[in-house]
Structure formats: structure tokens, C-alpha cells
Amino acid sequence: MASIINYLLTLSENAYLMIFSFDPIKGNIRYMNHSFRFFMGLEKVPHNLSDILEHVHQEDRESLSRELKGLRVKPIEKRGVRFRVAGNVRHLRLTIYPMDTSGCQECVGFAEDFTEEVEFQQNILSHNAKKNAILNILSHDIAGSFATLRNLTDLAIGNLENGDPNVLENALSAIKDICMSNMSLIRSFLKKEFITSLSVPLNMAKVDLVTVIRNFLDLFAKMEPQHGVFFEFRTDFPIIIMDIDEDKLIQVLNNLISNSLKFTPSEGTVTVSLTDFGEKVGISVRDTGIGIPDVMKSQLFNKFNDQKRTGLNGERANGMGLWVVKTVVEWMGGSVNFESRENEGTEFSLEFPKAFHKHSLPSL
Incomplete structure (x- = not known):
């Protein structure tokens, strides 16, 4: 029995959930795991439950206190509570159950930061x-x-x-x-x-990138008669599962393809290719357009650059499109590069990790 308790204690100390227990009669905190102590910025477990309730948002504190007093009758399940920690408001989802162990009243629960x-x-x-x-x-x-x-x-x-x-x-x-x-x-x-x-x-989620991009390109393919430009999708992989914000990826691809359409003459081709590199995924958008002049390449990703070009059909540019592409791609943990030759076309290459790790948003 003791070994099982030790295993559970080890599991609790390494869990991402905030696990705790307290005496509902005396209001003493009996246990608070590492996640909860870290969340509260505490080096050791506080003695009284009131020390924790002081951090509850004033508008939530009174109602939560009433629910804690009624725990013997009704447990608390998935109760949203606002906490003020280090000057910031955080939202916790609380679940607490009463227990009667050897005649001793105790409440155990867990919390999740949402x-x-x-x-x-x-x-x-x-x-x-x-x-x-x-x-x-x-x-x-x-x-x-x-x-x-x-x-x-x-x-x-x-x-x-x-x-x-x-x-x-x-x-x-x-x-x-x-x-x-x-x-x-x-x-x-x-x-x-x-x-x-x-x-x-970011709303990162696991998606099948092959399906996402194929469905998106189908919309452009329907406009081939209007644009006079043909669309191709190439991949040797039937399924590629990865973490991505689908809406923002579509924004990026829409921007790149729209740029290709501006500078690709009728009867040209825009090809989107998808490659699985193992831990990373590559996406390229290549066109057979007029290419990018060498004088423009150094400022291509600048936020406000003065190297603006009018499209082949008179489309105007605001000079921010590719800066947005670079910012969003890097925000999702990826990178973007390009190669271009005048009168031969342009290719933008994106690379993303399959598993997303949260990091800082690039400066806007």
C-alpha cells in the first residue's frame, strides 16, 4: 500500500494538473503539488485555505466559498474561477470532491489553467x-x-x-x-x-496537411478559366499529420498564390508542393511568372518597403503582404525562403516543425 501511495505522489508531483487536498472543517491545506505551487509562485505549501482564497477574484470568491461549504452535499465539477497571480488574472477550472477516510473529512481536487x-x-x-x-x-x-x-x-x-x-x-x-x-x-x-x-x-491543432492544402487549391482550380493560369498540387505523401493553425496557414498560402497570380501571365502555372522531411514539413509555392528583380530581393520581407510593383493586370500592392507571410510563418515556428529569376519564375519555400513548441511572437 505504501509503495502505491509513493507512486501516486510521484505522479502527482510531475502532473501538469494542479492537485491539492484540504480539511474542509479546519480549513487546513494538507497537500499541494508542484504545478499548483509553481502557478501560485510559492516555495512551500501554505497552511490555510484562506491564503489561497485571497487570490480568487473578488467577484468569484463569495460564490466559491458557498460552494466549498456545501461540498458534503454537492461536489464542485469544472467550476471556472478567476485567480489573480503576480498581478495577472488567470482562469482556473476547478474540480473538488469530498472524501471520508477513517472518519476524517478531507477534500481532494485538481485545477487546470485554461x-x-x-x-x-x-x-x-x-x-x-x-x-x-x-x-x-x-x-x-x-x-x-x-x-x-x-x-x-x-x-x-x-x-x-x-x-x-x-x-x-x-x-x-x-x-x-x-x-x-x-x-x-x-x-x-x-x-x-x-x-x-x-x-x-494561435489555434494550433493536429491536422492532415495534405487534405487541407488539396481542398484549398481546389477553390483556385475552379478559377482557372478566369485567371488563365493553371494550378498543380504535388505530393508523394497521402497523409501528413502536424500541428498548425489552419486558418493562418490558409492566409499565408492565399497571399503567396495571389502574388503568383499577379505576376504570372496567361497560360502560366502555379505549383504547390508538399514534402514530409520526418520531423519537419516543407511547402513550396512556385510559379512560371516574370520573377523578382534583383534590386527588390533585399527588401522583400520588410514591413514597409518602397519596392512596390503593379501586377500584370494593374493590381496594386501595399508592400506588406510578404512581411505578413514571414511574420505568421515564424509565429507558427516555421521559416520562409525564396528563389527567383527574372522571366523564369519564383518559388517560396516554407518549412514547419511537425510538433509545435510555443515561443515568442516576432515583433510587429
Whole structure:
């Protein structure tokens, strides 16, 4: 029996969960494992339960105290509580059960820090609120523009009978200006939203990268007739499981492929390749476009560079796209490089570890 207790004690001291026990009558803490002591910044176990309750957020303390007094009747299961530790608010999920051992009352429980989950959800809600605001603005402004476009179209159609070329030309010119203005408005909001999304914490999860990228490229493949550029996906691996934030990876790939489309003439090709290197995964985006001039290469990943190029079809650039790509890739533990020759094409190579280890976000 003693050996089993020693094994359980060793397991508890090495567990990531915060495990503890206390006397519900006297309010004495009998045990607190290493994870809990580390979380609280304590070198030794405090004597009284009240010493711990002082760190509970004031709005949660009273209700938690009532639940602790009623433990004999009802256990506490997955109770969210805010703790203030070292000046920061942390969120713990508490589970506590009463026990009666040899006539002695004791309560045992464990706690899990889920602060990152709460912050992630709060950021997502904030992010969605911004998106909804943007959609409301766009829908209002574009709806008004469509009404004007309809009137101008009616004017142009009605003028076909009169045959006045000046009226027709002015109507078509106005229609073009309105379309360009709305396209610029949409692009500016999308770029702003893309940058803002960097503030959303990483949501790393294990995914099958082959399926994710194949499904994403299928969307571009459907637009081949519109762009006149062909898409290819190459991989020798049916499944590659790795830790990644799928949404941010899609943002990166969308940015790289959009750049390729800007500078790849009709009948060109964009090829996305996926390689399993064992502990790492490689993704490349290669095009047969006009390439990157040598004079631009040194500033390519700078946040605000003055080496901006207009796309082959007049697409404007804000000079931040590849800086965003590099920032997001490094945030997810990866790296990005490129090779390019004028009139021969460009290839961007991404490399990610399969297992993600949390590290600092690069400076924005």
C-alpha cells in the first residue's frame, strides 16, 4: 500500500494538473503539488485555505466559498474561477470532491489553467465583431453603388436608341469608376482585416496537411478559366499529420498564390508542393511568372518597403503582404525562403516543425 501511495505522489508531483487536498472543517491545506505551487509562485505549501482564497477574484470568491461549504452535499465539477497571480488574472477550472477516510473529512481536487482558451475566445468574438462591422459598412456602401450602377446602365441602354456616343461613353466611364472605387474599398478592408487577424492567438491543432492544402487549391482550380493560369498540387505523401493553425496557414498560402497570380501571365502555372522531411514539413509555392528583380530581393520581407510593383493586370500592392507571410510563418515556428529569376519564375519555400513548441511572437 505504501509503495502505491509513493507512486501516486510521484505522479502527482510531475502532473501538469494542479492537485491539492484540504480539511474542509479546519480549513487546513494538507497537500499541494508542484504545478499548483509553481502557478501560485510559492516555495512551500501554505497552511490555510484562506491564503489561497485571497487570490480568487473578488467577484468569484463569495460564490466559491458557498460552494466549498456545501461540498458534503454537492461536489464542485469544472467550476471556472478567476485567480489573480503576480498581478495577472488567470482562469482556473476547478474540480473538488469530498472524501471520508477513517472518519476524517478531507477534500481532494485538481485545477487546470485554461486562460489561453478564454483569451482565444475573447479575441475571436472581438475579431468577429470587427468583421460584422466591416460587412455592414461594405453592404451599405456597395448597395448604394449598385443602385447608381443600375441607373447608369438604364441610361446607357436607353441611349442605344438615340445613338449619342458621348452619353454612352460617359455612362460607361462612370460605371467603370464606380466599380474600381468599390473594388478598392473591398481590398482596403480585406488588407486591414488580414493585418488585424495577427492579433488573434494561435489555434494550433493536429491536422492532415495534405487534405487541407488539396481542398484549398481546389477553390483556385475552379478559377482557372478566369485567371488563365493553371494550378498543380504535388505530393508523394497521402497523409501528413502536424500541428498548425489552419486558418493562418490558409492566409499565408492565399497571399503567396495571389502574388503568383499577379505576376504570372496567361497560360502560366502555379505549383504547390508538399514534402514530409520526418520531423519537419516543407511547402513550396512556385510559379512560371516574370520573377523578382534583383534590386527588390533585399527588401522583400520588410514591413514597409518602397519596392512596390503593379501586377500584370494593374493590381496594386501595399508592400506588406510578404512581411505578413514571414511574420505568421515564424509565429507558427516555421521559416520562409525564396528563389527567383527574372522571366523564369519564383518559388517560396516554407518549412514547419511537425510538433509545435510555443515561443515568442516576432515583433510587429
